[in-house]
Amino acid sequence: MAIVSFQQVSKRYAAGLEALRSISFSVDPGEMVFITGHSGAGKTTLLKLIAAIERPSQGTVLVGGQNVSAMRATAIPHLRRKLGLVFQGQKLLYDRSVFDNVMLPLIVTGQPYREATRRARAALDKVGLLDREKANPVTLSGGEQQRLCIARAVVNRPAMLLADEPTASLDAAYASEIMDMFSAFNQVGVTVLLATHDLRMVEKWGARTLTLDHGKVK
Amino acid sequence: MRAWLQHHRISLVKTVARLLASPFSTLLNVLAIGVALALPVGAFFLLGNLETMSQQVSVEPQLSVFLSANAAKSDIADIASRIKGSTGVLSARFVSRDDAIAELKRVAGMEDVIATLRRNPLPDAFVVTLSTRDSAVVDRLEREFKSLPKVAHVQGDSLWARRLDALLHLGRTAIVLLSIVICVALVAVTFNTIRLQILTQQEEIEVCCLVGATRAYIQRPFLYLGSLLGVLGGCVALAIVLATARILNSDLAQLATLYGADLQLRLPEVSHIVFVFGACTSLGWLGAYWSVSRHLLVFERR
Numbered sequence: 001m002a003i004v005s006f007q008q009v010s011k012r013y014a015a016g017l018e019a020l021r022s023i024s025f026s027v028d029p030g031e032m033v034f035i036t037g038h039s040g041a042g043k044t045t046l047l048k049l050i051a052a053i054e055r056p057s058q059g060t061v062l063v064g065g066q067n068v069s070a071m072r073a074t075a076i077p078h079l080r081r082k083l084g085l086v087f088q089g090q091k092l093l094y095d096r097s098v099f100d101n102v103m104l105p106l107i108v109t110g111q112p113y114r115e116a117t118r119r120a121r122a123a124l125d126k127v128g129l130l131d132r133e134k135a136n137p138v139t140l141s142g143g144e145q146q147r148l149c150i151a152r153a154v155v156n157r158p159a160m161l162l163a164d165e166p167t168a169s170l171d172a173a174y175a176s177e178i179m180d181m182f183s184a185f186n187q188v189g190v191t192v193l194l195a196t197h198d199l200r201m202v203e204k205w206g207a208r209t210l211t212l213d214h215g216k217v218k
Numbered sequence: 219m220r221a222w223l224q225h226h227r228i229s230l231v232k233t234v235a236r237l238l239a240s241p242f243s244t245l246l247n248v249l250a251i252g253v254a255l256a257l258p259v260g261a262f263f264l265l266g267n268l269e270t271m272s273q274q275v276s277v278e279p280q281l282s283v284f285l286s287a288n289a290a291k292s293d294i295a296d297i298a299s300r301i302k303g304s305t306g307v308l309s310a311r312f313v314s315r316d317d318a319i320a321e322l323k324r325v326a327g328m329e330d331v332i333a334t335l336r337r338n339p340l341p342d343a344f345v346v347t348l349s350t351r352d353s354a355v356v357d358r359l360e361r362e363f364k365s366l367p368k369v370a371h372v373q374g375d376s377l378w379a380r381r382l383d384a385l386l387h388l389g390r391t392a393i394v395l396l397s398i399v400i401c402v403a404l405v406a407v408t409f410n411t412i413r414l415q416i417l418t419q420q421e422e423i424e425v426c427c428l429v430g431a432t433r434a435y436i437q438r439p440f441l442y443l444g445s446l447l448g449v450l451g452g453c454v455a456l457a458i459v460l461a462t463a464r465i466l467n468s469d470l471a472q473l474a475t476l477y478g479a480d481l482q483l484r485l486p487e488v489s490h491i492v493f494v495f496g497a498c499t500s501l502g503w504l505g506a507y508w509s510v511s512r513h514l515l516v517f518e519r520r
Binding site for chain 1: 220221222224225228421422424425426427428429430431432433435
């Protein structure tokens with residue numbers, strides 16, 4: 001069974017902008033998929049529909065067999081706990097340490113403190129930031145901040161990772177480092193959906209590609 | 219269950235830390251709430267004191283029955299038996315015109331005045347003590363006595379007590395209205411405080427939403443904050459009332475020695491204090507809940 005399935009999904013914004021036009025596709029568990037297209041093609045909207053940050057205007061979005069488009073507000077947090085989100089604009093909290101940023105999803109889901117600490121350290125170790133756990137995120141470089149976002153996304157061991165332009169504004173060396181990480185998570189069975197307009201990345205990693213053009217799948 | 223308790227503890231600790239992080243604005247907020255609350259709490263407490271005092275002062279209800287000047291001895295005996303036979307009468311004391319003038323002479327300065335009179339102008343009278351303060355019974359007896367032969371006039375001595383009762387009733391209504399207004403103000407103050415707090419924590423709320431925080435999780439610290447503001451406001455209000463009562467009591471003590479009476483403001487009862495705290499907490503919570511449910515809609519999916 002597909003982990004993500006879009007059936008004739010459209011998304012129109014109030015201003016009359018049509019971000020997605022009747023698109024259909026599905027993603028199998030454990031797949032790694034690049035979503036590409038020019039800026040404004042609807043990549044971000046597509047990811048937001050999966051995470052129930054936005055609601056489709058038409059059509060059905062299924063995630064793990066659940067109909068997200070008809071989901072009650074109280075069920076959404078439980079859906080999001082199964083997802084790891086790495087979104088643009090990073091949304092790191094600068095009023096607390098690197099460690100506390102990674103702890104947040106664990107506290108939110110009510111993990112016992114001792115177990116949570118262990119997991120947060122493991123996640124930081126995976127992205128190579130364990131020695132910076134007491135630092136404030138503001139002191140990290142762009143690449144390190146992106147890695148911190150990834151640590152926060154994977155700390156709850158999600159079944160699927162959604163990343164929106166994770167390598168934008170990073171130089172080539174940092175970018176491929178980040179891509180290596182996503183690839184490593186994919187190797188251990190995590191489904192990865194990655195939106196990017198960087199075609200060199202797509203070529204280099206050679207995964208399945210979904211190309212959007214003005215809100216349609218090409 | 220343990221995770222839930224753990225989160226409640228974390229929320230509470232965080233809320234207290236947040237209040238302490240900006241002590242000055244917290245203090246001003248709490249003062250605003252406390253001073254506003256002190257008004258109805260103080261008024262309520264003062265009224266309670268007036269009520270107990272009024273109960274101490276107004277003893278049994280009495281009617282004075284004055285006879286006409288031409289009432290003979292036989293009439294008096296007749297009236298006495300009629301009065302004593304009425305239901306609702308506890309006792310009746312006869313005060314003859316001679317006794318009345320003698321009593322009046324004992325009042326300082328009256329002797330000279332009475333000496334100028336050619337004859338005793340006072341009538342014979344009965345002082346009737348009633349068994350009830352019920353105004354219907356008092357009115358009935360008043361009419362009944364008035365209709366007796368040779369009775370000139372019936373005076374209700376309890377009228378002033380009834381006037382006081384009516385005044386106290388008016389005071390109570392005014393306090394209830396004042397309390398409602400103040401309660402609305404308290405809800406409004408917490409509503410706005412929580413709104414500002416939500417604005418400063420917008421980023422954190424957004425991130426929590428994205429990592430799967432439930433609505434209850436996000437609301438909880440704000441509800442704690444609202445309740446805590448209410449409790450602290452209640453503390454300030456009670457402190458103001460108690461301090462005021464102390465100051466007034468020392469003045470009252472002087473007044474009391476002049477009147478030879480025991481006048482003292484009694485402090486509010488424990489049950490009343492508990493009620494005030496309960497009300498403050500609930501109102502703070504209500505303001506916070508209202509604010510949170512309005513302002514968190516922003517983070518719900520579009």
